[in-house]
Amino acid sequence: MRMVDREHYANLLRLAYLVLDDGDAPLMRARRVAAAATRVRHGGYPAMRARLVAILLTEPPTGRHRLHRLVFEPARTPPGPVQAALLELSPHERLAYLLRRNGLTAPEVAAELGVHIRVDFRDVDRATAAVDGRTGLDEAAQRAEIEAFEPDLVRLRPPPAGPPAWRTAVAAVLAGALLVVAGFVLTRPDEGAGEPSAIDPRAWRTTGTPTINEWPAQGGLRHDARLLRRAADAWRADRRDPPIGRVVVLYAGMVDGASLVVLRDSPGPRETPSVAQYFERRLSRGVESVGRLGTGAGQLIMLGMTWRYLVPPWLEDVRAAVPSERSPDWLPVTVRDGLSDPLPWHWFTPRCQNYVVFQMTFRPATGGRQHTVTQLASNNPRSPAPRVWFRDPPEQKERFRWAALHAVACESAMTLSESGDLLLGHLWSGELPDGGDRATLLTVDASSPRGAPGISILISDDGRALSERGRTNSDTTSSAGTMAAVLWWRSPQRWHLVAAAGPSVVRLKTVGELGSHEKGQDRPGGTPLLVVPGPRAGGTPPETARLPVVQVVAYERDGDRTVLSPP
Known part of the structure; x- marks a missing residue:
C-alpha cells in the first residue's frame, strides 16, 4: 500500500471508529468500512471520504464475530473530552461534527450528508456547538485530540491465570488461533457491543440543572456485569425499537422477585432518549417495554406494571395524588435507592387517562433556590410522563x-x-x-x-x-x-x-x-x-x-x- 493510501486509511479509520463508537470499541467494523472506502480509485481522499459516509449512513451492520477477542483486546485509554462528548451524540451528528473538523464548511458537510439523509447547515452547526459546549475546548484543541487518537492500537489478550500446564495449553491455543484470526482481523466487522456504560454518580452534583445525562446507575445489581450485558444485548437485538448511540444503565436490582435492568440510549441533543426495561423472571427473560421520554430532563419512569417508579437522586420529598379528586390529598411516597414504594393499584382505574400527579422537591446540589417539581405519570411505561x-x-x-x-x-x-x-x-x-x-x-x-x-x-x-x-x-x-x-x-x-x-x-x-x-x-x-x-x-x-x-x-x-x- 502506498504511503498516501496508508495515510488516507488511517484518517478514514479514525473517522469511522469515532462515528461507530458507543463505548464498545467497534474496531473490526471500522476497519472494514475504512478498507472499503480506500478501494475508490478516482477522486482521491474526498471521494474515499464520500464513500465512507455512504457506507456509514446506508449499510446496516453485519453479524458480530468474537473469535478475535480471544487473542486481541483494544489498548484501552480513557476517552478525551471530544471522544466523551461524541458518545452523547447520535451517529449522524457525530459524522457531521467530524466532517466539520475534517476541514469542510458547514454547507459542504450538509451537502455531503444530504445525499443520504435530510440535513442542513444548521444541523451541522448544532452538532458542532454541542461538542464545543461539552468540552470547553477551542477548535484547534479539538482537532489536536482527534488527530492524536489511534484506534488501531491493540495488544495480545493475556492468558487467564492457572496452573503452569494450563498456561502452556492456553499459549498453544492462542498461538494457533493467532494464525487463524490474523486472516480476518482486517476484514471482519465490529466487536461485541459489551455491557452498558454507567454515569459517574457525582456528575449530577456538579450542575444546577441535572438531566437524564447525569442520572447515575442505582439499584443493588448495578455491578452485575453479566446481567447488564444480557440486558444491553437483548435491547440491541430488538428489531422494532433498538437503541441509538451509547447504552447507559439507569437501574439494576430485584423488584418483586424479578431481576430488572432499566437502560436508556443516547440519540443526541436533538432527540429525547428511549428507555428499555429488561426483566429476568423464573420462566422468562427479555425486554418487556421500550418507551421514548417526553423530555431529556430527569423524570419519573414507571416500571412495568409494578406500580413503582424510578426517581432521580435530585428529587426528594416525593408525594402523589389522584387528579380526579376535588382537592389534592397528597400521599407521601418512600424512595429507596432510586426506587419508589408501590402506589395503591386501585388508583389506576380507567379514569383521568390512568395518570396520577406527583410533586417533588428539587434541591440543587450546587446551591441556589429549591423549588417544587410537578409531574404527571401513567401506569404505562410506554407513555410519556x-x-x-x-x-x-x-x-x-x-x-x-x-x-x-x-x-x-x-x-x-x-x-x-x-x-x-x-x-x-x-x-x-x-x-x-x-x-x-x-x-x-x-x-x-x-x-x-x-x-x-x-x-x-x-x-x-x-x-x-x-x-x-x-x-x-x-x-x-x-x-x-x-x-x-x-x-x-x-x-x-x-x-x-x-x-x-x-x-x-x-x-x-x-x-x-x-x-x-x-x-x-x-x-x-x-x-x-x-x-x-x-x-x-x-x-x-x-x-x-x-x-x-x-x-x-x-x-x-x-x-x-x-x-x-x-x-
Whole structure:
C-alpha cells in the first residue's frame, strides 16, 4: 500500500471508529468500512471520504464475530473530552461534527450528508456547538485530540491465570488461533457491543440543572456485569425499537422477585432518549417495554406494571395524588435507592387517562433556590410522563393549579399519551354571560409535537370543562404578556365568542360575520376581555349549529398584531 493510501486509511479509520463508537470499541467494523472506502480509485481522499459516509449512513451492520477477542483486546485509554462528548451524540451528528473538523464548511458537510439523509447547515452547526459546549475546548484543541487518537492500537489478550500446564495449553491455543484470526482481523466487522456504560454518580452534583445525562446507575445489581450485558444485548437485538448511540444503565436490582435492568440510549441533543426495561423472571427473560421520554430532563419512569417508579437522586420529598379528586390529598411516597414504594393499584382505574400527579422537591446540589417539581405519570411505561409548569393568576394559585391539572388529566384538555412537557396558563377568570357560572380561561401548551399550536378551554373552579377545546396563537414557550386565546362557548340561550389576552395586548377586535367589536384593557396592564354574542343555540343537536366565520385581531403595545381564528 502506498504511503498516501496508508495515510488516507488511517484518517478514514479514525473517522469511522469515532462515528461507530458507543463505548464498545467497534474496531473490526471500522476497519472494514475504512478498507472499503480506500478501494475508490478516482477522486482521491474526498471521494474515499464520500464513500465512507455512504457506507456509514446506508449499510446496516453485519453479524458480530468474537473469535478475535480471544487473542486481541483494544489498548484501552480513557476517552478525551471530544471522544466523551461524541458518545452523547447520535451517529449522524457525530459524522457531521467530524466532517466539520475534517476541514469542510458547514454547507459542504450538509451537502455531503444530504445525499443520504435530510440535513442542513444548521444541523451541522448544532452538532458542532454541542461538542464545543461539552468540552470547553477551542477548535484547534479539538482537532489536536482527534488527530492524536489511534484506534488501531491493540495488544495480545493475556492468558487467564492457572496452573503452569494450563498456561502452556492456553499459549498453544492462542498461538494457533493467532494464525487463524490474523486472516480476518482486517476484514471482519465490529466487536461485541459489551455491557452498558454507567454515569459517574457525582456528575449530577456538579450542575444546577441535572438531566437524564447525569442520572447515575442505582439499584443493588448495578455491578452485575453479566446481567447488564444480557440486558444491553437483548435491547440491541430488538428489531422494532433498538437503541441509538451509547447504552447507559439507569437501574439494576430485584423488584418483586424479578431481576430488572432499566437502560436508556443516547440519540443526541436533538432527540429525547428511549428507555428499555429488561426483566429476568423464573420462566422468562427479555425486554418487556421500550418507551421514548417526553423530555431529556430527569423524570419519573414507571416500571412495568409494578406500580413503582424510578426517581432521580435530585428529587426528594416525593408525594402523589389522584387528579380526579376535588382537592389534592397528597400521599407521601418512600424512595429507596432510586426506587419508589408501590402506589395503591386501585388508583389506576380507567379514569383521568390512568395518570396520577406527583410533586417533588428539587434541591440543587450546587446551591441556589429549591423549588417544587410537578409531574404527571401513567401506569404505562410506554407513555410519556410530562412535567408541568404553571403561568399563575395573582390570587388562589394552588386552587388554579389543581383545577388545571384536573382539566388536563380528566377533562380531555390534553391527550397526555401524545404530549411532551406542559405549560398551563391562566388568562382570565370571571362570570360568564347569560347567568353562566364563574369560569377560568385555561391555555395548554405542550413541548411536543414540536411546533403544534396550543389550545384553550374554559374550566370551572374545580376543573370541569365548560367548553370544547379552542385554538390559541400560543406556542410552546409563549410568554404571559403576548398570549391571546379565543373560543366559542354555548350558554343555554346562545353562543358567545370569548377572547382574552395577556397584559402586552392593549386591544382586541373582531372582524368577519359578527361585525366589528372592540375591547381594550380595563386598566393599564390588565387583561383585555372581549365577549361577543353569537347565534342562538340551535341545530340537532345544538352543537352542530353553524357558527359565524370570525377572526380576532390582538393589537400589542409595540405595534405588532396577531390574528386568531376560532375553530
